[in-house]
Amino acid sequence: MSLLRQPLLLLARSAAVKKMVSTMPVSAGIVRSYVPGETTESAVEATAGLADDRLLVTLDYLGEDTLDADQADATVAAYVDLLHQLSARGLTRSAEVSVKLSAVGQFLPDNGHKIALENARTICRAARNAGTTVTLDMEDHTTTDSTLSILRELRKDFPETGAVLQAMLHRTEADCRSLAHEGSRVRLCKGAYLEPEDVAFQDRLEIDRSYVRCLKVLLAGDGYPMIATHDPRMVEIATSLASRYGRVPGSYEFQMLYGIRPEEQRRLAERGERMRVYVPYGTEWYGYLMRRLAERPQNLSFFVRSLISKK
Ligand SMILES: Cc1cc2nc3c(=O)[nH]c(=O)nc-3n(C[C@H](O)[C@H](O)[C@H](O)COP(=O)(O)OP(=O)(O)OC[C@H]3O[C@@H](n4cnc5c(N)ncnc54)[C@H](O)[C@@H]3O)c2cc1C
Numbered sequence: 001m002s003l004l005r006q007p008l009l010l011l012a013r014s015a016a017v018k019k020m021v022s023t024m025p026v027s028a029g030i031v032r033s034y035v036p037g038e039t040t041e042s043a044v045e046a047t048a049g050l051a052d053d054r055l056l057v058t059l060d061y062l063g064e065d066t067l068d069a070d071q072a073d074a075t076v077a078a079y080v081d082l083l084h085q086l087s088a089r090g091l092t093r094s095a096e097v098s099v100k101l102s103a104v105g106q107f108l109p110d111n112g113h114k115i116a117l118e119n120a121r122t123i124c125r126a127a128r129n130a131g132t133t134v135t136l137d138m139e140d141h142t143t144t145d146s147t148l149s150i151l152r153e154l155r156k157d158f159p160e161t162g163a164v165l166q167a168m169l170h171r172t173e174a175d176c177r178s179l180a181h182e183g184s185r186v187r188l189c190k191g192a193y194l195e196p197e198d199v200a201f202q203d204r205l206e207i208d209r210s211y212v213r214c215l216k217v218l219l220a221g222d223g224y225p226m227i228a229t230h231d232p233r234m235v236e237i238a239t240s241l242a243s244r245y246g247r248v249p250g251s252y253e254f255q256m257l258y259g260i261r262p263e264e265q266r267r268l269a270e271r272g273e274r275m276r277v278y279v280p281y282g283t284e285w286y287g288y289l290m291r292r293l294a295e296r297p298q299n300l301s302f303f304v305r306s307l308i309s310k311k
Helices: 005-011 015-021 029-034 040-052 069-088 112-130 141-157 172-179 204-220 232-244 262-270 286-295 297-309
Strands: 056-061 095-099 134-136 163-166 185-189 224-228 253-257 275-281
Touching: 005 286, 005 297, 015 286, 029 286, 029 297, 040 056, 040 069, 040 275, 056 069, 069 095, 069 112, 095 112, 112 134, 112 141, 134 141, 134 163, 141 163, 163 172, 172 185, 172 204, 185 204, 204 224, 204 232, 224 232, 232 262, 253 262, 262 275, 286 297
Parallel strands: 056 095, 056 275, 095 134, 163 185, 185 224, 224 253, 253 275
Antiparallel strands: none
16 A cells, blocks of 8 residues: 555545645646536536546535534535436436435434435435436445445335445455345445554455455346446456356446546447446535545645645
8 A cells, every 4th residue: 555545544534634725726737637626517517528428427516524414404405406407408317426424414413324314315316306316425434334224224215226335344245245136236446545454454455356356246146236446457357257247238337436547438438338437526625635646646746736836
């Protein structure tokens, strides 16, 4: 693991650094490369552009770890507005939304779990009315049980709701087994958070091995695997496992983040794979940006230059 990963992921949770860095406008080079804009309109425009290239989209209204109930309500309203606008533009066949439960109240001191469930339910209803779906992002391991329990509740009324599992956690292979059933949409990623040794693999190779074991469970199962990685080896292994397990095109999909390996995104779509791009937007891009920098510390000097020049 890079020596810079840990300090960058710690900074991702620092309110003081967040305050300083967030004065940087979204147009600043490094932010813009990962986030198309701050407004719903910019997100809808980015979606339309990707849809023209036959790419599918999942949209994330940025924000996390809120301790403010009004902020959680504002996030729900932003998703509902986004879903209306996507529907009005005829984009909900190719675009869905990704939601972080900590942005809709999971950490609120009184009844956070219940508030997040009700808020997520409101977004699922709006998505259903717009003709599309919701995927619940997965945050650090302290939230996994709460998130999977909210997922189970939501799936009673909205069985199309997707889950995310992180290969870096020791528990994930077992979670994949429980979720590899018919109708179950599961995004498999490596995991973006700083996690302790007692719950997570620390070594890159071990995380990759876990990713492959989880891929086998999901692709051999009856659910709908969403293979979220930019790693060329994982994409190649997933492709050959899909064919080994008799998966037909359309019975699984690849996913990558906006701005990362865009040529590969188009190449996979042109090859006939379902390829979905995760598009984050909004003003709360700080935590997201820091996690991307932790994965790619080579971009750090670009980031520091953006910060100093603030353009
Ligand atoms: C669609 C999607 C949704 C996700 N949702 C979640 C979630 O809910 N919870 C969660 O914890 N994590 C999530 N992640 C993040 C994920 O866990 C990883 O942190 C991230 O994808 C990097 O892992 P990787 O598989 O791409 O492999 P890596 O080994 O990190 O990278 C493989 C290669 O990809 C390229 N690359 C990777 N990162 C960058 C970058 N920042 N900039 C430029 N190139 C890069 C490089 O070429 C690198 O060699 C999501 C990722 C995707 C693609």
